[in-house]
Amino acid sequence: MEDLKLKLKQQIIESLNLQGMEPKDIDDNAALFGEGLGLDSIDSLELMVLLERNYGIKIEDAREGRKVLSSVQSMAEYIQLHQKA
Amino acid sequence: MKPVYILSSSAISPQHSFEPENFLHPVKSTDDGKLFVVDPDYRQFINPVAIRRMSRLIKMGIAAGMNALKLAGLEKPDAIITGTGLGSMTDMEHFLKDMINMNEEALNPTFFIQSTYNSVNGWIAVQSKCTSYNQTYVNRGFSLELSLLDAQLLLNEATEREVALVGCFDELTDEYFIVKNKIGYWKKQLPQSRHLLKESNTVGTIAGEGTSFFTLSNKAENSVCILHGVKMIQSPTSAEISANISTFLQQHHVALQDIDLIITGMNGDTNFQPLYQAALEHTQPHTTIAAFKHLSGEYPTASGFALWLSAQLFSTQTIPEEIIYKRGATTDIRKILIINHYILNTASLMLLSN
Numbered sequence: 001m002e003d004l005k006l007k008l009k010q011q012i013i014e015s016l017n018l019q020g021m022e023p024k025d026i027d028d029n030a031a032l033f034g035e036g037l038g039l040d041s042i043d044s045l046e047l048m049v050l051l052e053r054n055y056g057i058k059i060e061d062a063r064e065g066r067k068v069l070s071s072v073q074s075m076a077e078y079i080q081l082h083q084k085a
Numbered sequence: 086m087k088p089v090y091i092l093s094s095s096a097i098s099p100q101h102s103f104e105p106e107n108f109l110h111p112v113k114s115t116d117d118g119k120l121f122v123v124d125p126d127y128r129q130f131i132n133p134v135a136i137r138r139m140s141r142l143i144k145m146g147i148a149a150g151m152n153a154l155k156l157a158g159l160e161k162p163d164a165i166i167t168g169t170g171l172g173s174m175t176d177m178e179h180f181l182k183d184m185i186n187m188n189e190e191a192l193n194p195t196f197f198i199q200s201t202y203n204s205v206n207g208w209i210a211v212q213s214k215c216t217s218y219n220q221t222y223v224n225r226g227f228s229l230e231l232s233l234l235d236a237q238l239l240l241n242e243a244t245e246r247e248v249a250l251v252g253c254f255d256e257l258t259d260e261y262f263i264v265k266n267k268i269g270y271w272k273k274q275l276p277q278s279r280h281l282l283k284e285s286n287t288v289g290t291i292a293g294e295g296t297s298f299f300t301l302s303n304k305a306e307n308s309v310c311i312l313h314g315v316k317m318i319q320s321p322t323s324a325e326i327s328a329n330i331s332t333f334l335q336q337h338h339v340a341l342q343d344i345d346l347i348i349t350g351m352n353g354d355t356n357f358q359p360l361y362q363a364a365l366e367h368t369q370p371h372t373t374i375a376a377f378k379h380l381s382g383e384y385p386t387a388s389g390f391a392l393w394l395s396a397q398l399f400s401t402q403t404i405p406e407e408i409i410y411k412r413g414a415t416t417d418i419r420k421i422l423i424i425n426h427y428i429l430n431t432a433s434l435m436l437l438s439n
Contacts, residue, residue, distance in 0.1 A: 046193060049192065
């Protein structure tokens, strides 16, 4: 799980081009949107693409997507549950 | 139609053009046929949260546009009108490569969103909180010219609009260079770019990129110079360019001998050199002839660099040696004629005075 979260943080930094940021700067449970990392709606689309490309996970339900993308922790848990073999 | 007044200008080009203290100095020259812009510190002009998603072209356009507003002492224009021949090539290339590599699935939205031609306008509108007229012209070698014409028409209307932000932007990518090389755009033996005009006996030119923005007003107050008019000529012959120059100048009650400086878009391509030679045949000894594409490279909206250059020269009243093709006896710069031809067989004329 810890390895997955570290990898996920690296992928988030790279795909969203979060310049000057390192994985250690992202708290596992901090909100990715709003007051936490301050991401916006386009970033949420980029994160959906990240999950689909890297883990083969497609989130169809927007309400479910909001929950999954709320933090690195929630994303990692969802990946563990749904990643295709 | 009444003329419009240029209040300010800002350019990001392969030369030192953005910072006022380094006007074209030192001249940047390359030997690989590509002139890429000198990037300024974009963070001064762009929201730090938004900048991470932007391609080079978007950053260039926003910075030059916002800087032109700043130089004119304005926060919000009454219209934003731009022209681009190619749009955001980098984002489009990313998007198309992704479509192929990902089999048209799971595509990044950012590249698609920002590959649209009006991204720069949109960002400037957001940053300057301008919700009025917003237009982007994508018409190859006429893109900037149509933007200027639209602005002139708009500012001639009896409305409350007083200032339009008008600009152009085009970027060069390695892929674009390779593709256009296959159809003979660029010289086979690439010269040092600053010596491009000395190599005018061979086919082809060199590639470039850049962005130029201007604040245009229908009021003369605080203006740098006057843009009297723009003329576009499709697929011209040498004789047609000469005839159009005569008619264009007559329309503005100016004689050829009144022109102090002619800035030409000569690009060292033997295919197009005769067009300029015919146009320059009847110029007077006091008129100085200048060229600029050895500094900017060739691209669809390169005439924007010439227009920016003109605005600078009216202020400095000094013609840098680097742009002189033939020195005339003139000492003052009161009237400038820009003659530009783009590879896809479009030519344009612009008349300015101080």
